[in-house]
Amino acid sequence: MHGERHDPRGGTVTVTQVLMGPGNYTVSLKADTPQSILDQIVLVGSSVAIGQKMDIAGMADADILAALKAAGGYRGVVLARPDPFTIEGQDLSWWLVDVLTDTAIVNAGSTTTTAWVDDLLPVNGIAKGTVTNGTAIVDGIVKPMTSIYDALQAVCDESAVEYQVRPDGTIDVGPSTTLFPAPSSTSATIITRDPSGDEGGLSGVEAVDLNRSRDATNVYSRAVVVHSKTAKKVKFATSSQTPTGVTWKDDDGATPAAKSLAVLAPNVKATRAAQIASQVIPRMAQDQREVTLSSRTHNVTAEVTPGERVLVHDVQSGLYDSAGTQYVWRGEVITPITLRVHALTWPITGDLGVFLRVSDGGTWVDLTPYVVTEDPTVSWVVSVAGRKVNRSPISNGMVTIALPGSSSEGRAALGRMTSDTDTSDDFGTWTPTWGNITAGTGPTNEGSWSVANGEMRLMARYVIGTGGSVSGAITLDLPSGWRLREEAAGSIDPYGLVRLVAGGTSYMGIVDHFASTTQLRIRTINVSGTYPTTVATSGTIPGTWTTGDAVTVSITIPVEPA
Amino acid sequence: MTLTFGRAVLPDPSSVSSSGAFVTFSGMAYSSASTAANRAAEVQMLEAQVLGMVGNPDEDAFRVVWSAESKWDGFYTEIDASWDWVNDGSGRVSVANWSITGRRVTDYASPRIETTGVAVVQTNGVSITSGTAYMTAFSSADSAELQKTSTVSVTRARSGEDGTVVAGTLAPTSSAAVGSFSVSIDPANYYAGGCALEIKGDDDVWYEFVGRDIPASATNAWRLSNGIIRIGPSTLEVYDGGWQSIALKVGGRSTGAGNIYPTNIGQVQTSLGTPTENLCPSVLRNDRSCVVLKFNTAPGQTSTSYNGQTLLTLRAGQTLATLAFTGILNKYGVMLAGGTDPISAFTGGGIATSADAAGNKWVICATQPMDAGSYTDGYVAYLSTAAAVTAWGILGVGWDLFGTSSSVLEQLVCTANVTTRVVAR
Numbered sequence: 001m002h003g004e005r006h007d008p009r010g011g012t013v014t015v016t017q018v019l020m021g022p023g024n025y026t027v028s029l030k031a032d033t034p035q036s037i038l039d040q041i042v043l044v045g046s047s048v049a050i051g052q053k054m055d056i057a058g059m060a061d062a063d064i065l066a067a068l069k070a071a072g073g074y075r076g077v078v079l080a081r082p083d084p085f086t087i088e089g090q091d092l093s094w095w096l097v098d099v100l101t102d103t104a105i106v107n108a109g110s111t112t113t114t115a116w117v118d119d120l121l122p123v124n125g126i127a128k129g130t131v132t133n134g135t136a137i138v139d140g141i142v143k144p145m146t147s148i149y150d151a152l153q154a155v156c157d158e159s160a161v162e163y164q165v166r167p168d169g170t171i172d173v174g175p176s177t178t179l180f181p182a183p184s185s186t187s188a189t190i191i192t193r194d195p196s197g198d199e200g201g202l203s204g205v206e207a208v209d210l211n212r213s214r215d216a217t218n219v220y221s222r223a224v225v226v227h228s229k230t231a232k233k234v235k236f237a238t239s240s241q242t243p244t245g246v247t248w249k250d251d252d253g254a255t256p257a258a259k260s261l262a263v264l265a266p267n268v269k270a271t272r273a274a275q276i277a278s279q280v281i282p283r284m285a286q287d288q289r290e291v292t293l294s295s296r297t298h299n300v301t302a303e304v305t306p307g308e309r310v311l312v313h314d315v316q317s318g319l320y321d322s323a324g325t326q327y328v329w330r331g332e333v334i335t336p337i338t339l340r341v342h343a344l345t346w347p348i349t350g351d352l353g354v355f356l357r358v359s360d361g362g363t364w365v366d367l368t369p370y371v372v373t374e375d376p377t378v379s380w381v382v383s384v385a386g387r388k389v390n391r392s393p394i395s396n397g398m399v400t401i402a403l404p405g406s407s408s409e410g411r412a413a414l415g416r417m418t419s420d421t422d423t424s425d426d427f428g429t430w431t432p433t434w435g436n437i438t439a440g441t442g443p444t445n446e447g448s449w450s451v452a453n454g455e456m457r458l459m460a461r462y463v464i465g466t467g468g469s470v471s472g473a474i475t476l477d478l479p480s481g482w483r484l485r486e487e488a489a490g491s492i493d494p495y496g497l498v499r500l501v502a503g504g505t506s507y508m509g510i511v512d513h514f515a516s517t518t519q520l521r522i523r524t525i526n527v528s529g530t531y532p533t534t535v536a537t538s539g540t541i542p543g544t545w546t547t548g549d550a551v552t553v554s555i556t557i558p559v560e561p562a
Numbered sequence: 563m564t565l566t567f568g569r570a571v572l573p574d575p576s577s578v579s580s581s582g583a584f585v586t587f588s589g590m591a592y593s594s595a596s597t598a599a600n601r602a603a604e605v606q607m608l609e610a611q612v613l614g615m616v617g618n619p620d621e622d623a624f625r626v627v628w629s630a631e632s633k634w635d636g637f638y639t640e641i642d643a644s645w646d647w648v649n650d651g652s653g654r655v656s657v658a659n660w661s662i663t664g665r666r667v668t669d670y671a672s673p674r675i676e677t678t679g680v681a682v683v684q685t686n687g688v689s690i691t692s693g694t695a696y697m698t699a700f701s702s703a704d705s706a707e708l709q710k711t712s713t714v715s716v717t718r719a720r721s722g723e724d725g726t727v728v729a730g731t732l733a734p735t736s737s738a739a740v741g742s743f744s745v746s747i748d749p750a751n752y753y754a755g756g757c758a759l760e761i762k763g764d765d766d767v768w769y770e771f772v773g774r775d776i777p778a779s780a781t782n783a784w785r786l787s788n789g790i791i792r793i794g795p796s797t798l799e800v801y802d803g804g805w806q807s808i809a810l811k812v813g814g815r816s817t818g819a820g821n822i823y824p825t826n827i828g829q830v831q832t833s834l835g836t837p838t839e840n841l842c843p844s845v846l847r848n849d850r851s852c853v854v855l856k857f858n859t860a861p862g863q864t865s866t867s868y869n870g871q872t873l874l875t876l877r878a879g880q881t882l883a884t885l886a887f888t889g890i891l892n893k894y895g896v897m898l899a900g901g902t903d904p905i906s907a908f909t910g911g912g913i914a915t916s917a918d919a920a921g922n923k924w925v926i927c928a929t930q931p932m933d934a935g936s937y938t939d940g941y942v943a944y945l946s947t948a949a950a951v952t953a954w955g956i957l958g959v960g961w962d963l964f965g966t967s968s969s970v971l972e973q974l975v976c977t978a979n980v981t982t983r984v985v986a987r
Contacts, residue, residue, distance in 0.1 A: 186952050194846075195619070199871070200888060201952060315680050315740075315981060322738035326685055328886055328954045330846040331854030331873035332979045333684050335738055 013374045015050060015074055016345045019306035020153070020162060022090040022097070023343075025050070025076045027354060029085040033370040038084055040365050046358045048087060049075045049167060053353035053368060061361030065168035072305060075167035075357070093165050095124040096149035105142040105151075108428065112136050113159040117173055120155065123148050125360075129170030132178045134161035139428070164307055180307045183338055185327055189304050190311040191293065191380075194330055202311070202329060205304075207293040208377065212317045216246045216287035222258040223281040225273040227265050227561060235561070237270060239277035245287040270561060291319065291339060291382045306344050310382065311336035339382040347374030428479065432460040435475030435519070436537075440468025440547060449479050456482060456559040463550045470502070470545040473536035474522040475515050476553055484517045485558040496555030498522055502543030509542075510534055511555050522551065565589070567638075567662055568624035569753065569770040570611035578634060585634055587626075588661035591645075595765060602656040603764035612660060614773030615641040620849035621772075623667055623984040625749035635749050637673055637984055638664025667984050674709070675700070675752075676985045677851060678742040681732035681978035684956065686929040688910035688971065692735040695976035698851040699729040699788070699879030700745045701754035713741035719964055720879060722790035722801045727755030729879030732978055744985070756850030756878045757788045774845040782826070782840040786853050786876040786883065791960055793876065793883045795826040795840060798898065800881075800961040802920040809899040810959065812872070812885060814862040814892035815944060822937055822944065824897050827885070828857030828872055833864050843874075851982050852877045860889040880973050882925065882960025887949070894955040895944025896926045897937055905941035907934035911958075912943035913967040925970040928957045 015025040027048055029038070040046070049064075051073025056064055068075065079089035105119050113133045119142075121128045137158050142151045156163055156173065162180075163173045172179060183189070186201035196206045222240040240258060242248055250256040261284055265273060291312060304310060311327070312319045313336035324335040348354060350373040356365040432447040439445075443465035449458045460476055478484075498509035500522075512534050513521040523534035524542040539545060563574040565587060575589035591608050593601035615624050623637040643662045650657040667673045681695035694715070702718055708728070710716065715731045730743035758770040762783040771780075785794035792799040792807075799807040811824030825837040832838050843855040853876050860870025870889030887894045903914035903923070911927030912934030926932070926943035934943040949955035958974035 200954070315678055315979065320680050320738070322680070322740065323736070326682055328873070328888075328956070331856065331875045331884075331886065332847075332852070333682060333977050334979050335680065335682055 013348045013372055014345055015076070015348065016343065017074065017091070017306045018343045019341070020156070020164075021343075022093050023076075023306075024088065024090050025074070027087045027348060027367070028372040029087070029367065029370045030372055031085065033085065037365060037367070037370060040358060040363070041078060041081070041087060041356060042358065043078055043081065046078045046356055047075050047092070048078055048089065048367075049073060049355045049357055050348060050352055051167070053351065054355075056355060056364050056366055059364075061357070061364070064355070064357075064364060065361070068167045073167045075169070078356075091165055092126055092167075092169055093149060093171075095126050096152060097147060099123050099148045100145045101142055101148065101151065102144060104144050107137070107140050110136040110138050111140060113155065113161055113173060116140070116155045116159070117152075117171075120148050120151055121171065125169055126165075127170050129166055129168075129172040130174070131172070132161070132174030134159035134175050162307065164305070176307075180309055180340070182309050183311050185325075188311050188327075189308070190313065190327070190329060190336060191295065191382075192313045192329070192336075196295075199330060200328065202327065204329075205295045207295050207312075207314070210291070210293045210314055210317055210319075212289070212291045212319060214245070214287045214289050216243075218284075219243050219246060219287060220259050220261040220281070220284040221248070221256070222260040223263060223277045223284065224260050225263045225265050225277040225280070227270065227273045235270065235273075237273035237277045239274070239281045241281045241285040243285040243287075245289070291317075291380075293380050293382070295378050295380065304341055304344065306341050308341050309338050310341055312339050312382065313337070341380060341382050343381040345379040347377065349373050349375075430479040432462065432479075433477040434462055434551070435477075436472035437462060437464065437470050437474060437551070438468045440465030442466060443468060444550075447479070449482075451482070451559060454485060454558055454560065455556055457556045458553065460553045461550065462552075464545060464547055466547045468545075468547065469539055470537055470549075472538055474551060476511075476520045476522060478518045478520070478557075478559070481561060482518070482559045483561075484514050485560045496553065496557075498554075499550070499552040500524060500537070500542060501548075501550040502537075502541075502545050503549065504546075505543050507542040509537070509551070511553060520553070520555070520557075522553065563628075563630045565629075566625070566627040566750075568611065568615050568621075568641075569758070569772050570608050572608060572612075572660065574630060575628075583665050584640075584663055585638070585666055586661060586663040587634075588659070590648075591658045591660050593656065597765075598652055598654055598656065600765035600767075601652075602654040604767065605656045605658060607761075607763045607767075607769040609645050609658065609660075610775075610777065611769065611772045612643050612662060613645055614771065614775065615662075616643050618773050620774070620847055621982075623673075624664065625752040626664070627750045634666075637667040637749060637752075639667060639984065640665040672746050672748070673984050674744045674746055675982060676742055676744040677730060677980050677982045679730075679732055679740070679978040679980035681734040681739045681976060683734045683736070684929050684975050684977055686910075686975050687931055688929065688975065690910075690972060690975045692733065693972035693976035694731045694969075695734055695739070695978040696877055696879045696973060697730040697732060697741075697743060697978045697980045698877070698982060699727040699755040700747055701751040702726045702728040708743075708745055710743040711741040713739050714743045716743070720790065720881075722755070722788070723805075724754035724789040727789070727879060729755075731879075732976075734976055734978075753850055755789055757786065757853045757876050758850075759845065759848050759853045759855070760785050760787055771845075771848065774848055776843065776845050778842050781842040784843060784855070786855070786874065788876055788878050788880065790879075790881055790963065791876075791883065793827075793874065793959070795828060798883075798924065798959055800920075800922055800924075800963060802922055802963065806918065806920060806922075808924060809940065811897040811899075811939075812861045812887075812895070813897060813942070813944075814860075814887070814890075814894040816862060816892055816948065822895055822897065822942060823862060824937070824939075825861060827874060828855075828859060830859045831864055834862070846873070849982065850878060851980050860887045860892070861894055862892045863890045877978075880960070881963045881965075882927075882958040882970055882973050884974060884977075885957045885959065887955045887957070888953065889951065891948050891951050892955070893945040893948045894928075894957060895932075895942050896957055896959045897940055897942040898924055898926065898959070899940025903941070904936065905934045905943065907932070907943070908967050908971075910971045911967065912941065913962065913970075914941075923962045923967075924960070925962055925967050926957065926959050927967070927971040927974050928955070929975055930955075 017023045051068045076089045076091045114131045190202045191205045226236045321337040354367045354371045429448045444463035447460035496511045500507040500509040509524045515521040526535040565572045575587040593604040595601045641664045646659045677698045679697040732739040760768045761780045798810040799805045813822040813824040815822045823834045828841045846854040855874045857872040863870040873886040875884040905912040906915045913925045914923040931946045932943045
């Protein structure tokens with residue numbers, strides 16, 4: 001006789017959701033599930049949807065997905081069948097992993113979050129949902145052969161936003177407090193040791209096992225961001241902060257020497273390095289606090305998803321906020337602490353619906369009658385601002401903009417080494433700054449540069465406009481953010497030929513010297529003597545400069561970030 | 563001879579057995595009341611008091627005092643109890659075999675009872691930025707072993723039905739005050755000075771209720787007491803040599819100076835001015851430091867569509883009870899009647915103009931400004947500005963027994979959230 005199937009592996013029927021991470025799920029089907037149902041469960045090309053019970057017969061795909069999204073359901077790709085009756089997989093973000101950008105994505109200037117998301121999505125049926133802009137990203141580059149999943153994480157880091165995968169196959173992006181609003185007295189989930197229940201606008205969840213851990217093993221009081229130049233010379237930016245949540249005294253009772261966290265960021269300029277340092281240290285200069293708890297409440301997935309901010313109150317565990325907002329809860333005035341849910345593991349209980357969506361949604365199968373259900377105990381991981389758990393690291397340093405970002409919720413600082421010597425590749429166009437050239441009306445001024453292994457190949461061209469001329473010795477500034485490499489200063493003179501068109505005649509000129517660490521000196525060549533010398537340009541040297549005359553420079557020089 | 567286990571006063575046990583730290587008492591429960599109906603009522607209340615200790619969410623230890631033999635007196639946790647009714651031929655359910663097992667707490671008769679609290683100054687419109695918040699109170703007879711954190715103050719200037727009590731207080735300001743306060747107490751005096759939820763049995767006797775599983779018979783037959791003040795659905799009492807009571811109603815007015823539609827606490831009205839049934843309260847908390855009742859209606863509400871709630875809270879050591887209302891746009895108020903004391907307004911409420919025979923004045927106050935005046939049957943203070951639909955209107959009603967109207971208002975605005983546990987010495 002067929003009976004309740006006992007999973008021989010003793011596995012559980014659960015879903016684990018993680019903030020900005022793939023999570024996983026397991027669904028077990030009973031032993032008497034018909035073969036016709038089992039045969040429709042195909043790997044990759046089908047997904048499992050879990051939400052409130054629905055009668056899906058005759059419903060359109062879009063309507064089922066909309067209902068799922070509205071009630072806070074879950075959808076995951078079917079990835080594994082350890083045995084014919086068990087389905088395992090990850091959430092829809094799996095579709096973004098290992099899908100690589102074949103070419104670089106370059107967005108010079110200031111680019112909005114929305115524009116960046118449009119560059120990355122849609123992929124494999126996963127499209128953008130509601131996008132709210134964060135900080136615009138300046139001169140961002142995603143290199144070729146970068147996973148869309150990693151690139152999305154990096155864009156979110158750099159833009160100070162987060163993302164949330166929705167069960168209808170869209171991804172919502174926006175600042176953390178837009179996607180996951182702070183609790184208010186009219187709408188919040190509150191976790192206490194009191195029984196579950198709703199009161200006013202607060203939805204109560206009973207915590208069964210509540211554990212609050214604090215860990216200061218990896219606490220830092222200074223962040224050092226190294227934007228290395230060469231193997232011999234190291235440039236870095238620092239930011240210090242006295243750690244909170246700990247008593248910052250050494251064994252003699254004095255203020256300790258700084259405990260420094262080194263962040264390797266070879267791709268950045270000095271100002272950005274300083275910004276990274278000041279963004280990283282607040283998150284690392286505190287003890288890591290994590291609260292794990294179990295609760296017994298049904299349908300938690302409809303009420304809480306990872307990323308949400310919930311209220312927690314348990315005086316015995318120190319979970320209250322002495323300066324926090326007051327709430328009236330069960331007849332008493334309390335000041336709960338606000339924590340973020342980072343991970344949630346919840347069981348598939350008898351009051352949930354489980355469905356199979358095959359490929360494009362043309363076929364939906366209701367698996368609910370065949371699913372083995374679980375005892376309703378939910379495990380939560382919530383934490384105060386600190387380091388984020390389960391945060392996937394950026395892979396291989398391939399993403400230029402993927403540095404410890406500016407989101408206010410803590411995440412682990414990354415260190416990443418690319419080449420061990422000089423500044424890594426960079427390139428761009430720029431509007432050159434020239435000295436002693438009068439523009440006139442309608443000049444042409446353009447330039448481009450690229451840096452590889454600490455060598456900058458630089459091209460710049462200026463065409464004088466109507467009524468313009470040259471007024472003295474012409475100089476050319478390096479693109480902003482770059483300077484002559486320090487050990488080269490004073491010992492190396494750059495040499496490169498320059499084309500000077502003065503008075504309509506083409507002359508040979510030369511870059512022969514660094515006027516300063518960021519400025520090149522341009523001269524003309526004088527052949528009046530036996531040996532050629534270099535002479536400063538002027539309004540009449542090498543010719544009388546007038547409309548249409550030009551200066552073209554092409555040179556390779558040793559540089560470092562300024 | 564009686565065995566007092568928690569709040570239940572049982573006849574002598576017929577056997578007591580120990581196994582490790584666990585002690586099991588068993589015996590028969592019966593009553594010596596004069597009528598069969600009263601005997602049944604009493605023993606059924608005993609059952610509720612005993613079974614309410616099992617899995618109790620609010621109290622972690624219960625006291626035992628056996629008048630015949632003090633050897634097992636002390637505090638017990640992890641209570642398990644059974645109650646088997648026997649047919650005694652009377653045609654009523656009035657005799658039972660009971661058995662209670664508990665783990666005896668270390669230090670036997672005199673462990674340390676620790677109360678930890680977080681106190682805040684409630685957001686208010688009556689210019690209070692700091693003050694004294696009461697945590698809990700114990701009989702001062704055993705206050706010899708008093709330990710406390712530096713943030714806690716102690717006051718002994720309170721006495722009620724249980725004699726003089728020592729109360730622990732915190733002093734919150736713009737941020738919360740946190741502290742703990744411990745006493746070592748004789749089991750016989752454990753509940754003295756604390757709160758109790760009392761329910762009147764069918765025998766018209768008041769019994770102290772244990773736990774949260776309140777029977778429907780508690781409708782309109784309940785009261786909260788902390789030995790100093792007592793509040794019921796329509797009465798407010800104070801103890802000063804004896805209990806003196808006045809009539810109490812709650813109500814509200816939506817606009818202007820119209821009628822205030824008084825009702826009992828937790829009484830619905832189908833139309834304004836027509837109160838109908840009393841609702842049975844739900845118990846949100848029931849322990850010696852604090853009792854909270856909830857009613858699914860609010861003053862001025864005539865339809866079930868407003869999600870109205872009334873919360874009644876009483877704390878040990880305080881001279882006031884807190885009423886919190888929500889659900890309907892209203893200027894919530896409390897009406898008191900009795901005697902001929904007119905009401906004198908003050909910022910945040912009203913106080914009886916002249917004292918009663920025992921020298922005490924009743925007080926109505928709120929965390930927001932109130933207007934005061936008279937109504938048909940007495941005197942009223944109600945919120946000057948209507949509370950918003952989803953906000954709580956927090957009012958207090960009590961007596962100025964140990965202070966003035968300001969100290970009573972302060973007790974309302976400065977409030978502590980406490981837990982009491984039995985801990986190691």
